[in-house]
Amino acid sequence: MIFSQMFDMLDVGIVILDSDLKVYKWNRWMATHSKLSPEKIVGKSLFDFFPDLNTPWFLRNCKSVFTFGNFAFFSQKLHKYCFPFKAYNTLGSDFEHMQQSCTVGPLRDENSRINYIYLTVQDVTEVAAYEHKLITMNTRDGLTGIFNRRYLEAKLKEEVDRHIRYNRPLSLIMLDIDHFKKINDTHGHQAGDFILKNLATTIDERIRAVDIVARYGGEEFCCLLPETTSESALALAEFLRMGIEAEIYHFKDKSIKITISQGVSDLSDGVDSAEALLKLADDGLYESKRLGRNKVSMITNKTKNP
Amino acid sequence: MNQEASINFSEDEKDILQEIMNIAFGNATADLAEVVDIYVMLSVPNIQVIGIGELPFYLKDTIKDDGESSIVEQKFWGSFKGSGLLVFPSGSGKDLLAFLDDRADYHHEGTAAATLEKGGLLEIGNILIGACVGKVSELLSTFVTYSPPQVLQGKSSDYNYLIEHFDPMQTAIVMKTIFTFKEKDINGFLLILTNHESIDWLRKALHEFMGSYE
CATH class of the missing domain: 3.30.450.20 (PAS domain)
Known part of the structure; x- marks a missing residue:
């Protein structure tokens, strides 16, 4: 019973x-x-x-x-x-x-x-x-919803390993919002956050599903592009540059325009680690800034040590 | 429990256990093929009585892990109590999945390949360990309850986890068999570790088993 x-x-x-x-x-x-x-x-x-x-x-x-x-x-x-x-x-x-x-x-x-x-x-x-929530918290950036730096670095390592095994092309774009501090100072931090969120969305909509866009630092983003040569990556960067230059972001009653500077790198002769790939993309980004911003640059080991 | 007596598991008793395992594994092999279409060959089992303290070294020596072996571990309990340990060589995970060539049936998208591979290992491990432990139990007129299997990495911390429920002063009976999947180039081995508490019971069960033939 x-x-x-x-x-x-x-x-x-x-x-x-x-x-x-x-x-x-x-x-x-x-x-x-x-x-x-x-x-x-x-x-x-x-x-x-x-x-x-x-x-x-x-x-x-x-x-x-x-x-x-x-x-x-x-x-x-x-x-x-x-x-x-x-x-x-x-x-x-x-x-x-x-x-x-x-x-x-x-x-x-x-x-x-x-x-x-x-x-x-x-x-x-x-x-x-x-x-599910823990996984999201661990891999996504809280503000923008795109991947975070930790996830990017893990994926980057995987993709570099794949490149070493199968010799498939791999490229990286590092980008940064020009004069972001001015947006915060002029329109307030809420506007800054709004720009970060919307820029993330703009980029996410323009890349392929296999590509990974992550927030790398404050106003710095990275796109990891598997199976992509540097020529294609440069073309994508230019496409992003023009798209964002043309975009007008509306925050409350303000219209805000931004531009981005970008550095492109790829795994090629002498570049065979995640660190080197990131470093060259970063060098490219600074070259774009030096050239007056709203630019795309690519630095290779050859340009550095001709 | 008399520890001395347990350690002196006699040669005769080892022989009986050996015989039981031969029969059990023969039955398991036949049923695996007939019932679940898993064609596997199991070698003549090797039986050793070892102190628990030596078990990590024994496992390390036996598994010879390169860090990439896949190990499925499953605990079972009842009068007969211990762990089953199935060790697949590195890189066999994907080949194993070919056995269960119905993965498309996992009717859910977005399940990562690594998860599927682990799931395949767990399923094969669960069935192989269950078949072998089940057949031994059957011959010893008992039945056991199983915990969910888990996949371990060949790290020493995991071996420690394995033996943490054994007292280092105690003794384990380790039954080892090499298995080969027919027509597939996959082999590995299966260990059944019996813990101390069930050794007295095991000895009695072995004598009862022999008694039924006398």
């Missing part, structure tokens, strides 16, 4: 399946979230109601539990969920479906034969949402 109450009282989904994967028991938690009463589903194949579960991985794991008496674990990280239930009770998360961690294990009769298996379903949406 008490044991059977537990089956329905626990805040966990519990299903018992027979060897044909027909539902033998379906607890109240499952009934509530699936809106399928036990009367409706008991005796029927689980796949009649959840056809998406009829997959090689699900079958393989269930068979393995019947055969070896081991457990099968369907983690949220890999599967997100086994049963497409609506997510709710999750403040501020945008999961459409309840994120689930599911376990399958054996149930034996008095002769130790496994005729049934159980499946438990745990709602881990909240944990998944926190994890």
